[in-house]
Amino acid sequence: MERVITKNKLKFQFSELMKERMIIAIRWFCMSLFLYTAYAKIIDHDRFLKGLTRVHLISGFAVFLSFAVPIVEIIVVLLLLIPRIAITGLYCFITIMTVFTIYIISAMTWEKKLPCSCGGAIEKLSWSQHIWFNLTYISIAIFALWLNKLNTSFKNQQNEKF
Amino acid sequence: MKNFKQITLGLILGAMVIGFSAFTNAPKRATGDVYANELGNGSYTLLANPYTPGDCASASIPCAFEVTAAGASHVTGGTLSSSQITTDLNNQWIEQEGSTNGVYSGD
Numbered sequence: 001m002e003r004v005i006t007k008n009k010l011k012f013q014f015s016e017l018m019k020e021r022m023i024i025a026i027r028w029f030c031m032s033l034f035l036y037t038a039y040a041k042i043i044d045h046d047r048f049l050k051g052l053t054r055v056h057l058i059s060g061f062a063v064f065l066s067f068a069v070p071i072v073e074i075i076v077v078l079l080l081l082i083p084r085i086a087i088t089g090l091y092c093f094i095t096i097m098t099v100f101t102i103y104i105i106s107a108m109t110w111e112k113k114l115p116c117s118c119g120g121a122i123e124k125l126s127w128s129q130h131i132w133f134n135l136t137y138i139s140i141a142i143f144a145l146w147l148n149k150l151n152t153s154f155k156n157q158q159n160e161k162f
Numbered sequence: 163m164k165n166f167k168q169i170t171l172g173l174i175l176g177a178m179v180i181g182f183s184a185f186t187n188a189p190k191r192a193t194g195d196v197y198a199n200e201l202g203n204g205s206y207t208l209l210a211n212p213y214t215p216g217d218c219a220s221a222s223i224p225c226a227f228e229v230t231a232a233g234a235s236h237v238t239g240g241t242l243s244s245s246q247i248t249t250d251l252n253n254q255w256i257e258q259e260g261s262t263n264g265v266y267s268g269d
Contacts, residue, residue, distance in 0.1 A: 028172060032179045039183045047195075054194060054212050081172040083165045 019147045023086075026144035030093045031080040033137060038073035041066075057107055072096060087148055094141045101134040193234045196259055197242050198226040198266035204244035211268065218264030225266050226259040227251075 014022070041048045045066060052062035076096060079089030108127050125133055196213040197206035199221065206227055218225035227247065229237045233255025242250065250256040 024168065028175050031172065032175060035176050035179045036183045039180050050195070050210060053210075056212075059212065077176070081169060081176070083168050 014147070014150075016151060019151050023144045023147050023151075026140055027080045027086050027090065030090070030137065030141055031077050034073040034080075034093070035077045038070040038077065041070040041073075055107055057110055058103075087145070090141050090145055090148075094138055094145075097134050097138045097141070101131060101138070104131055104134070193229055193231045195229040195237075196226050197229075197247075197256070198268070199223060199264070200266050202265040204247075206242045206247060208240045209266075209268070213259060213266075214268045215260050215262045217268035218262045218266050221265045222263055224258045225262045225264045227256040228259040230255060230257055 049062060049066040052065055053059050058065060073096070076089055076092045079085050079092055082089075104127060196209045198209050198213060199205075199218075200207045202221060204223065209226075213226055213228075215225070227242070227250075233250060233253070236253070236255045237250055242256075247256070
Protein backbone atom coordinates (compact mmCIF):
# COMPACT_ATOMS: atom_id res chain seq x y z
CA MET A 1 0.00 0.00 0.00
CA GLU A 2 1.42 3.40 -0.93
CA ARG A 3 0.49 6.87 0.17
CA VAL A 4 0.42 9.44 -2.62
CA ILE A 5 -0.01 13.21 -2.32
CA THR A 6 -1.51 14.86 -5.40
CA LYS A 7 -2.49 18.55 -5.53
CA ASN A 8 -3.18 18.88 -1.80
CA LYS A 9 -5.19 15.67 -1.90
CA LEU A 10 -4.03 12.79 0.24
CA LYS A 11 -5.12 9.42 -0.97
CA PHE A 12 -4.21 5.82 -0.43
CA GLN A 13 -3.46 3.65 -3.40
CA PHE A 14 -3.41 -0.10 -3.48
CA SER A 15 -1.42 -2.03 -6.05
CA GLU A 16 -3.56 -3.80 -8.65
CA LEU A 17 -2.58 -7.19 -7.29
CA MET A 18 -3.49 -6.10 -3.76
CA LYS A 19 -6.89 -4.81 -4.94
CA GLU A 20 -7.63 -8.04 -6.74
CA ARG A 21 -6.65 -10.13 -3.72
CA MET A 22 -8.73 -7.99 -1.39
CA ILE A 23 -11.78 -8.37 -3.64
CA ILE A 24 -11.31 -12.16 -3.71
CA ALA A 25 -10.90 -12.28 0.09
CA ILE A 26 -14.07 -10.21 0.61
CA ARG A 27 -16.01 -12.38 -1.85
CA TRP A 28 -14.98 -15.49 0.06
CA PHE A 29 -15.77 -13.82 3.37
CA CYS A 30 -19.33 -13.00 2.21
CA MET A 31 -19.69 -16.42 0.61
CA SER A 32 -18.70 -18.14 3.86
CA LEU A 33 -21.38 -16.25 5.80
CA PHE A 34 -24.22 -17.21 3.44
CA LEU A 35 -23.02 -20.80 3.08
CA TYR A 36 -22.81 -21.16 6.86
CA THR A 37 -26.28 -19.71 7.51
CA ALA A 38 -27.92 -21.53 4.55
CA TYR A 39 -26.51 -24.85 5.77
CA ALA A 40 -27.78 -24.17 9.30
CA LYS A 41 -31.27 -23.35 7.99
CA ILE A 42 -31.42 -26.47 5.84
CA ILE A 43 -30.24 -29.02 8.41
CA ASP A 44 -32.57 -27.68 11.10
CA HIS A 45 -35.36 -26.57 8.79
CA ASP A 46 -38.16 -27.30 11.29
CA ARG A 47 -36.71 -24.97 13.87
CA PHE A 48 -36.14 -22.25 11.26
CA LEU A 49 -39.76 -22.57 10.11
CA LYS A 50 -41.04 -22.45 13.69
CA GLY A 51 -38.99 -19.33 14.34
CA LEU A 52 -40.49 -17.62 11.29
CA THR A 53 -44.06 -18.54 12.27
CA ARG A 54 -43.52 -16.78 15.60
CA VAL A 55 -42.87 -13.41 13.93
CA HIS A 56 -46.34 -12.04 13.19
CA LEU A 57 -44.96 -9.70 10.55
CA ILE A 58 -44.07 -12.63 8.24
CA SER A 59 -45.92 -15.62 9.73
CA GLY A 60 -48.25 -15.73 6.68
CA PHE A 61 -45.30 -16.42 4.36
CA ALA A 62 -43.31 -18.54 6.83
CA VAL A 63 -43.36 -21.76 4.78
CA PHE A 64 -42.40 -19.98 1.56
CA LEU A 65 -39.65 -17.99 3.29
CA SER A 66 -38.27 -21.06 5.07
CA PHE A 67 -37.39 -22.51 1.64
CA ALA A 68 -36.76 -19.28 -0.28
CA VAL A 69 -34.21 -17.77 2.11
CA PRO A 70 -31.70 -20.67 2.10
CA ILE A 71 -32.17 -21.17 -1.68
CA VAL A 72 -31.46 -17.48 -2.36
CA GLU A 73 -28.44 -17.63 -0.05
CA ILE A 74 -27.04 -20.62 -1.96
CA ILE A 75 -27.61 -18.86 -5.31
CA VAL A 76 -25.65 -15.85 -4.01
CA VAL A 77 -22.88 -18.20 -2.80
CA LEU A 78 -22.62 -19.62 -6.34
CA LEU A 79 -22.55 -16.11 -7.85
CA LEU A 80 -19.76 -15.11 -5.48
CA LEU A 81 -17.83 -18.31 -6.21
CA ILE A 82 -17.67 -17.85 -9.99
CA PRO A 83 -15.19 -15.02 -10.80
CA ARG A 84 -16.95 -13.87 -14.01
CA ILE A 85 -20.21 -13.10 -12.19
CA ALA A 86 -18.81 -12.34 -8.74
CA ILE A 87 -19.58 -8.62 -8.96
CA THR A 88 -23.26 -9.45 -9.58
CA GLY A 89 -22.95 -11.72 -6.53
CA LEU A 90 -21.66 -8.82 -4.44
CA TYR A 91 -24.58 -6.62 -5.55
CA CYS A 92 -27.04 -9.43 -4.65
CA PHE A 93 -25.26 -9.96 -1.32
CA ILE A 94 -25.58 -6.26 -0.43
CA THR A 95 -29.26 -6.23 -1.47
CA ILE A 96 -30.14 -9.31 0.59
CA MET A 97 -28.20 -8.16 3.65
CA THR A 98 -29.96 -4.79 3.40
CA VAL A 99 -33.35 -6.54 3.23
CA PHE A 100 -32.42 -8.66 6.29
CA THR A 101 -31.35 -5.54 8.18
CA ILE A 102 -34.57 -3.68 7.31
CA TYR A 103 -36.52 -6.76 8.41
CA ILE A 104 -34.69 -6.87 11.76
CA ILE A 105 -35.29 -3.16 12.38
CA SER A 106 -39.00 -3.42 11.51
CA ALA A 107 -39.42 -6.65 13.52
CA MET A 108 -37.73 -4.97 16.51
CA THR A 109 -40.24 -2.15 16.20
CA TRP A 110 -43.36 -4.32 15.93
CA GLU A 111 -42.63 -7.53 17.83
CA LYS A 112 -42.35 -7.82 21.61
CA LYS A 113 -40.40 -11.07 21.64
CA LEU A 114 -38.23 -11.96 18.72
CA PRO A 115 -36.88 -15.41 18.06
CA CYS A 116 -33.70 -15.37 15.96
CA SER A 117 -33.61 -18.14 13.37
CA CYS A 118 -30.57 -16.84 11.58
CA GLY A 119 -28.62 -20.06 11.80
CA GLY A 120 -25.66 -21.31 13.79
CA ALA A 121 -23.55 -19.22 16.13
CA ILE A 122 -25.06 -16.00 14.73
CA GLU A 123 -28.21 -16.73 16.76
CA LYS A 124 -26.27 -15.90 19.91
CA LEU A 125 -26.00 -12.23 18.91
CA SER A 126 -28.43 -9.75 20.38
CA TRP A 127 -30.65 -7.92 17.89
CA SER A 128 -28.65 -4.69 18.01
CA GLN A 129 -25.40 -6.66 17.64
CA HIS A 130 -27.06 -8.37 14.71
CA ILE A 131 -27.73 -5.04 13.00
CA TRP A 132 -24.09 -3.96 13.46
CA PHE A 133 -22.94 -7.36 12.22
CA ASN A 134 -25.04 -6.95 9.04
CA LEU A 135 -23.91 -3.36 8.53
CA THR A 136 -20.27 -4.45 8.79
CA TYR A 137 -20.77 -7.07 6.09
CA ILE A 138 -22.63 -4.58 3.88
CA SER A 139 -19.80 -2.04 4.27
CA ILE A 140 -17.15 -4.63 3.45
CA ALA A 141 -19.03 -5.69 0.31
CA ILE A 142 -19.44 -2.04 -0.78
CA PHE A 143 -15.70 -1.57 -0.21
CA ALA A 144 -15.05 -4.54 -2.54
CA LEU A 145 -17.25 -2.96 -5.22
CA TRP A 146 -15.37 0.32 -4.82
CA LEU A 147 -12.04 -1.49 -5.19
CA ASN A 148 -13.36 -3.20 -8.29
CA LYS A 149 -14.43 0.14 -9.75
CA LEU A 150 -10.93 1.55 -9.09
CA ASN A 151 -9.42 -1.50 -10.74
CA THR A 152 -11.63 -1.15 -13.80
CA SER A 153 -10.95 2.57 -14.23
CA PHE A 154 -7.20 1.94 -13.82
CA LYS A 155 -7.30 -0.73 -16.53
CA ASN A 156 -9.27 1.63 -18.80
CA GLN A 157 -6.63 4.36 -18.26
CA GLN A 158 -3.87 1.88 -19.12
CA ASN A 159 -5.69 0.87 -22.31
CA GLU A 160 -6.08 4.51 -23.33
CA LYS A 161 -2.34 5.13 -22.83
CA PHE A 162 -1.27 2.28 -25.05
CA MET B 163 -6.68 -21.40 -15.30
CA LYS B 164 -6.69 -18.47 -12.86
CA ASN B 165 -10.49 -18.67 -12.59
CA PHE B 166 -10.35 -22.44 -12.15
CA LYS B 167 -7.88 -22.00 -9.26
CA GLN B 168 -10.16 -19.41 -7.63
CA ILE B 169 -13.21 -21.67 -7.92
CA THR B 170 -11.28 -24.63 -6.51
CA LEU B 171 -10.04 -22.59 -3.54
CA GLY B 172 -13.58 -21.25 -3.03
CA LEU B 173 -14.96 -24.79 -2.98
CA ILE B 174 -12.32 -25.88 -0.45
CA LEU B 175 -13.28 -22.90 1.72
CA GLY B 176 -16.97 -23.84 1.32
CA ALA B 177 -16.25 -27.39 2.48
CA MET B 178 -14.41 -26.01 5.52
CA VAL B 179 -17.34 -23.70 6.33
CA ILE B 180 -19.82 -26.59 6.16
CA GLY B 181 -17.50 -28.69 8.34
CA PHE B 182 -17.33 -25.89 10.89
CA SER B 183 -21.10 -25.34 10.64
CA ALA B 184 -21.73 -28.98 11.57
CA PHE B 185 -20.09 -28.32 14.95
CA THR B 186 -22.13 -25.23 15.77
CA ASN B 187 -25.49 -26.42 14.39
CA ALA B 188 -26.22 -29.50 16.45
CA PRO B 189 -30.04 -29.66 16.79
CA LYS B 190 -31.16 -27.76 19.88
CA ARG B 191 -34.08 -25.65 20.99
CA ALA B 192 -34.24 -21.99 20.08
CA THR B 193 -34.74 -19.22 22.59
CA GLY B 194 -38.47 -18.55 22.71
CA ASP B 195 -39.62 -22.11 21.91
CA VAL B 196 -42.78 -22.82 23.88
CA TYR B 197 -43.74 -26.06 25.66
CA ALA B 198 -47.44 -26.22 26.56
CA ASN B 199 -49.58 -28.29 28.91
CA GLU B 200 -51.51 -30.03 26.13
CA LEU B 201 -51.99 -33.38 27.84
CA GLY B 202 -53.04 -32.04 31.22
CA ASN B 203 -50.85 -34.58 33.06
CA GLY B 204 -47.97 -32.29 34.07
CA SER B 205 -45.83 -32.96 31.01
CA TYR B 206 -45.33 -30.26 28.42
CA THR B 207 -45.07 -30.64 24.64
CA LEU B 208 -43.24 -28.42 22.17
CA LEU B 209 -45.59 -26.24 20.13
CA ALA B 210 -45.26 -26.13 16.37
CA ASN B 211 -47.41 -23.01 16.04
CA PRO B 212 -47.46 -19.69 17.88
CA TYR B 213 -48.68 -19.92 21.47
CA THR B 214 -52.10 -18.36 22.15
CA PRO B 215 -52.82 -17.68 25.85
CA GLY B 216 -56.57 -17.62 25.09
CA ASP B 217 -56.44 -21.38 24.41
CA CYS B 218 -55.61 -22.17 28.06
CA ALA B 219 -58.42 -23.32 30.36
CA SER B 220 -59.46 -25.28 33.45
CA ALA B 221 -56.27 -26.29 35.27
CA SER B 222 -54.26 -24.81 38.12
CA ILE B 223 -50.80 -25.54 36.71
CA PRO B 224 -48.95 -23.22 34.29
CA CYS B 225 -50.24 -23.42 30.73
CA ALA B 226 -46.87 -23.01 29.02
CA PHE B 227 -43.14 -22.55 29.50
CA GLU B 228 -40.75 -20.73 27.24
CA VAL B 229 -37.09 -21.62 26.64
CA THR B 230 -34.77 -18.84 27.84
CA ALA B 231 -31.55 -17.74 26.13
CA ALA B 232 -29.58 -19.68 28.78
CA GLY B 233 -31.66 -22.79 28.12
CA ALA B 234 -31.39 -22.78 24.33
CA SER B 235 -28.43 -25.15 24.34
CA HIS B 236 -29.72 -27.32 27.22
CA VAL B 237 -33.44 -27.90 26.69
CA THR B 238 -33.97 -30.69 24.17
CA GLY B 239 -36.72 -33.07 23.07
CA GLY B 240 -40.33 -32.68 22.05
CA THR B 241 -41.77 -33.36 25.53
CA LEU B 242 -40.68 -32.25 29.01
CA SER B 243 -41.77 -34.33 31.99
CA SER B 244 -42.79 -32.66 35.27
CA SER B 245 -39.39 -33.52 36.83
CA GLN B 246 -37.57 -32.04 33.82
CA ILE B 247 -39.72 -28.92 34.16
CA THR B 248 -38.64 -28.57 37.80
CA THR B 249 -34.95 -29.00 36.91
CA ASP B 250 -35.14 -26.61 33.95
CA LEU B 251 -36.95 -24.01 36.05
CA ASN B 252 -34.32 -24.26 38.81
CA ASN B 253 -31.58 -23.77 36.22
CA GLN B 254 -33.52 -20.87 34.67
CA TRP B 255 -33.48 -22.67 31.32
CA ILE B 256 -37.23 -22.14 30.98
CA GLU B 257 -39.68 -19.60 32.39
CA GLN B 258 -43.44 -19.53 32.60
CA GLU B 259 -44.99 -17.99 29.51
CA GLY B 260 -47.13 -15.16 30.88
CA SER B 261 -49.05 -16.01 34.04
CA THR B 262 -51.85 -18.07 32.52
CA ASN B 263 -52.69 -21.46 34.04
CA GLY B 264 -54.62 -24.23 32.31
CA VAL B 265 -54.61 -27.04 29.77
CA TYR B 266 -53.65 -25.84 26.32
CA SER B 267 -56.11 -26.64 23.55
CA GLY B 268 -54.26 -24.91 20.70
CA ASP B 269 -51.93 -26.71 18.29
